[in-house]
Amino acid sequence: MRIAILSRAPGSYATKRLVKATSDRGHEVRVLDTLRFGIDLASDEPELQYRGRPLPNFDAIIPRIGASITYFGTAVVRQFEQMDVYTPNTASAIAASRDKLRAFQILSRYDIGIPKSTFVRDRKDVPEAIRRVGGAPVVIKLIEGTQGIGVMLAPDAAIAEAIVETLHSADQNVLLQQFISESKGRDVRAFVIGSRVVAAMRRTAQGDEFRSNLHRGGSIAPVQLDPECERVAVRAAQILGLQVAGVDLLESDGGPLIIEVNSSPGLQGIEAATDLDVAGAIIDFVGNQVGFPSLDVRQKLGMAAGYGVADIVVRDGSDLVGQAIGDSSLRDLDVSVLMVQKNGHVHPNPRRDHILEVNDRLTCFGHLDSMRALAPERRRRKIQIDDLPGEPLPDL
Ligand SMILES: Nc1ncnc2c1ncn2[C@@H]1O[C@H](COP(=O)(O)OP(=O)(O)O)[C@@H](O)[C@H]1O
Ligand SMILES: [Mg+2]
Incomplete structure (x- = not known):
């Protein structure tokens, strides 16, 4: 196998370890500087140039894309995806996880705990926003910060307002977040590969610091995660599409x-912290996945005009209740069930004899018109429109 590690730091610990793990396993490896690619478009086949020369074949890439080059770096990864080169983390997954707001928007649709967080733009909305996330002290974060830089703790609403305003005036987007005081100065890093936590450590901040990042002087120790933590960590990575x-x-x-x-x-x-060979585990995983290049399902399925993927909820009283999938009306409607979610459990590729029950959530592929009638009811909000202080309507 031939693996390329996309990295701007060939001498960094992570890159060195990945190179060693790859060659130890008898694979060919190259470290390629992410910023030295040229992305050629408009040719028949998607192509990449490296340092001005056509790129040879690679079976897999391991992208190590730093926060400062997200845009170009994800474009390079996307090009590899289009060339059917396997990557454990796709461009869209990298982009979604990098943006804390976007990641939370995605995660909050699933049963994954996140601290109460809110995003506002106008200073006047800050005091209410702080109240909604549980009051001061409140955590303020830059949307794209890393290594603890850009994470602050504001002791009261007035200071929070001033910080938010200052950051906005410097064109920085910020998130307000509930301060989890019982965890002050500590966090857990779970290293997820595929559907497993392969290593975990606890980080503890130095002195009065509340941020436990290693770059902020935090100390590390191995930790045995409880099953709930493991489940949540794996699920979060999977929801965001990161392997x-x-x-x-x-x-x-x-x-x-x-x-x-x-x-x-x-x-x-x-x-x-753990004395485990995490780099080796990454290469082993990648070796097993090559041959199944990740594909963007939405993009691919979008090619079939009129068809798409939708969630259908089996409602009480629906004629689907008690039916086996294979005998139900779904087949006649040209709808295939790809997955069933039931009480937090996921059944991929359900069999024809799978019996449907009330509140099952079916992820289906089919004709959009036939699925529209079966779509879950939109949540109705109780708030009346007259209670909303909208802007005065313009004279027409
Ligand atoms: N809501 C919070 N409550 C308490 N501590 C927090 C909270 N958010 C972050 N921290 C602390 O700050 C550190 C950095 O926050 P994080 O969101 O991971 O940003 P970064 O991307 O800069 O690492 C965390 O590791 C944790 O120790
Ligand atoms: Mg962090």
């Missing part, structure tokens, strides 16, 4: 809360 991820969790009184999912997690801390 290699560093998932950061806070242990709150109400259970684990995800604060961040990193698509290029460091290896030095986790290998030092």
Whole structure:
């Protein structure tokens, strides 16, 4: 196998370890500087140039895309995907996880705990926003911060307002987040590969610091995660579409809360804390996946005009209740059931004899017109429109 590690730092611990793990397993390996690619479009076949020369074949890439080059880096990864080269983390997954707001928007649709978070733009909306996330002290975060830089704790609403305003005036988008005080100064990093946590460590901040990042002087120790933490960490990575991820969790009184999912997690801390060969585990995983290039399902299925993927909820009283999938009306409607979600459990590729029950959520592929009638009812909000202080309507 031939593997390319996309990295701007050939001498970094992580890159060195990945190179060694790859060659130890008898594979060919190259480190390629992410910023030296040229992405050629408009040719018949998607192509990539490297340092001005056509790229030879690779079976897989391992992208290590730093926060400062997300745009170009994800474009390079996307080009590899279009060339059917396997990548454990796709461009869209990297982009979604990098943006804390976007990641939370995606995660909050599933039963994954996250600290109460809110995003506002106008200073006047800050006091209400702080109240909604549980009051001061409140955490303020830059949307694309890393290594603890850009994470602040504001002791009261007035200071929070001033910080938010300052950051906005510097064109920085910020998130307001509930301060999980019981976890002050501690977090857990779960290293997820595929559907497993392969290593985990606890990080503890130095002195009065509340941020436990290693770059902020945090110390590390191995930790045995409880099954709930493991489940949540794996699920968060999977929901975001990352096969290699560093998932950061806070242990709150109400259970684990995800604060961040990193698509290029460091290896030095986790290998030092746990004495495990995480780099080797990544290469083993990649070796097993090559041959199944990741594909963008939405994009691919969008080619069939009029067809699409939709969730259908089996409602009480529906004629689907009690029916086996194979005998139900879905087949006649040209709708295939890809997956059933039931009480938090997922049944992929359900069999024809799978009996449908009330509240099953079916992920289906089919004709959009036939599925529209079966779509879940939209949640009705109780708030009346007259209660909303809208802007005065313009004179027409
Ligand atoms: N809501 C919170 N409550 C308490 N501590 C937090 C909270 N959010 C972050 N922290 C602390 O700050 C650190 C950095 O936050 P994080 O969101 O992971 O940003 P970064 O991307 O900079 O690492 C975390 O590792 C944790 O120790
Ligand atoms: Mg972090």
